[in-house]
Amino acid sequence: MASHGAPVTIGILFSTTGVTAVLERAQRQAAMLAVKQINSEGGLLGRELLLLDSDPASSPARSKTEAERLLDAGAEALFGCYMSSTRKAVLPVVEARNSLLFYPTLYEGFEYAPCCIYSGAAPNQNAGMLADYLTETHGDSYFFVGSNYVYPYESNRIMRDLLSNRGAKVVDEVYISLNPSDEEIAKVIATLKNAGPVVVFSTLVGDGAVRFYRAYDRAGFDRHAQPIASLTFGEPEIHALGNDAATGHIKAAPYFSVVDTAANKAFIHAYQDSFGPDSPVSAEAEAAYFQVRLFAEAVRRAGTTDRMSVVKALPTFSFEAPQGTVRVDAVTHHTHLWPRVAVVGEGGKFQIVREATEPVAPDPYLVELEKRPRDDASDAVYGRS
């Protein structure tokens, strides 16, 4: 590209080591792909877009020091974080430096930070549709298992309400370490064996989730009758688990790699061209990709990387993301997204069983989600198969 002046520099915070590296590697690669494409299209403001890398090692403390290092090195905005504990560690640094964090991961909601743009799902963009789907197709008994940190606690609180509003009950709620021992996993599996026919709602993350799903497979549960449902266990985790061990499990998210849009075909093609034909892409990776594209478009429109100018420009346009058209909401700083529910089919490939027919506005404080009568809610907004 023709470059005039110093590069526009951004920093990424995606772990290549630690418990969530299993899926953050895909997020990192997706962000890198966006930077590569932006540069091949001429860069930003006639300048190259330079990416500073890091490895926060799935650790909140390390995420904070890596964010400081990237901002000290001249990053004009940061992109990344998976676990809510890492986002919460990074945000005060970003705010103090008057910078921006683009956060591409589903999370528990109930947050607004002037310095944060949220491109992953808020609970009304995944958990609401999942609760509808589960209670309509899988009965009324649920067992919660989560990793021991903020997202699982808060997500379970919301899911408990959503299920109970639909007449379902939670028979047990247990937490295990982020890096669980084999004994911790075995104990939960034994409890589940005794719990009778329940659907598991898992807020386990990363490698701990992969190991739990593997133990679940080995314990011989009928995964079609007793699936594990989650908002997190996607294509990279299935790849790590082994495709045939995941059939029947359920995920709700705005994106699956099988989404049938022209933008997704181009995205998957470019991603696998860069990172290999077997490289799995997830909702969290897709958001890591399109949020860099959103930043680039906002910088072009604003003519500057100044934080307030970028924040003002972001809600003024829509972007054709792989999941469908997305747009940042000026009030909440969250993004209009496409809720979907999918079940893992043969060969580890998701099959979409329910999807929104239009983008759903973010409602991070759940002001609107449960207001409408149930029949209206599912028919008005959700397409179903």
Ligand code: ACM
């Ligand atoms: C998460 O911790 N937001 C998955």
